[in-house]
Amino acid sequence: MPDTDVEVGADVAAKEKMVLIAASGDLDKAWPVLILATTGAAYGMDVTVFFTFWGLGILKKPGVGLVGDDWRQKMLSAFKKGSPGGLQLSTLNFGGLGARMMKDLADDNKVASVQELLDLAQQMGVRLWPCRMTMDLMGLQTEHMIDGLDRPAGAGAAISLMKQAKISLFI
């Protein structure tokens, strides 16, 4: 292992990059995003997840009420509450029963929850980038989001990173 800052820097620079775009706030998309991100990090990759549009819901702090100054932003936040523990299935959701059943089933099968995977991702150095433009669109501010995120970023930053990445996926 390198033991100086310079060498560590060189080592980091040499790491292969994975970029994931998380554009959906569904439980059945949040899982693959975070399983790929943490597995990639475990395999030594330098991983960044760019959360945009509905995907921002994955990062919402639990218990945040209505969001935004505009009635339309408030409606969006009322209908899509989000938060790591509050995601719903894209199919077979049955008003939340399906999502609850799937989470229990996952738990019994030792599949980590979205909250646990987010914690793990942060511990492993996965960068979590919320999309600035869609945060503004939905009236979301940093205080509405979970702790430990990187600063909001734009599509240009995501593209610059994907150009250097070995793996880029839109999920």
Add this chain to the structure above:
Amino acid sequence: MPDTDVEVGADVAAKEKMVLIAASGDLDKAWPVLILATTGAAYGMDVTVFFTFWGLGILKKPGVGLVGDDWRQKMLSAFKKGSPGGLQLSTLNFGGLGARMMKDLADDNKVASVQELLDLAQQMGVRLWPCRMTMDLMGLQTEHMIDGLDRPAGAGAAISLMKQAKISLFI
């Protein structure tokens, strides 16, 4: 800047490629497709978008009536009218109210509309490829589509291009 055709050609050949596959006709997928395409072009990339299956709806000319010779094609065109301004949300659509609300909200937040992004993409030289096979499947012909598209292409052409691309995403 290069000032001869030969050098321009060399410059174009050296541009890094981005290929996006647009397979969904939902507003919340059309936006990321076109924001990534135009941002990529602004960052100097050579961008191609391959529109297939429901994604063809993004390219439908407004006001086109029933499409196709077959009653099933006619039904598809009746239920999925498409057109840049007529796209619907994949979630919270509420019979079109959600899509209208989201478009108004985007407009107030200076987010370009799908129509504006398509125009911008064309001006920036983004290539828009409709998928030949799914056009035939749905009974769509060139006169049903917006102007300025490239000739219909097949999956093989998309794959050949993705093999050379720095960024390929299925959206």
Add this chain to the structure above:
Amino acid sequence: MPDTDVEVGADVAAKEKMVLIAASGDLDKAWPVLILATTGAAYGMDVTVFFTFWGLGILKKPGVGLVGDDWRQKMLSAFKKGSPGGLQLSTLNFGGLGARMMKDLADDNKVASVQELLDLAQQMGVRLWPCRMTMDLMGLQTEHMIDGLDRPAGAGAAISLMKQAKISLFI
């Protein structure tokens, strides 16, 4: 063409790789997965499809009844029957009528069915990897799946392969 094992090996090693992640069990996603996989193979690529979560439904043997020991797994298998011939559309499905109409329309337009594309993919040497973790989650075992699949694999194997691939798509 090479005519010894060693040369064949060298030839295979030199093939460009495509990796597709099939995470949806909808007909309108199974089609692009399998059309890209078989077209990629026809263009000389070394193709692997990793089927996970709802995407496992594409590989379910027709006529398999309730699956799993757990009531929740049984419910999942009852509501998402899957099988190559039994997939449903993500939109305009109308309780299965839309999917049936689309399959008939595809058939009349000489578009291969999911079953035919799976057979073709296997004949062309496309590797079909079911995801081990989500098979366990859903209580699926090898006997519930169609013949000729590769052994269940994990996310790490998919990532290792994508790192070497020219084209990686999440569909």
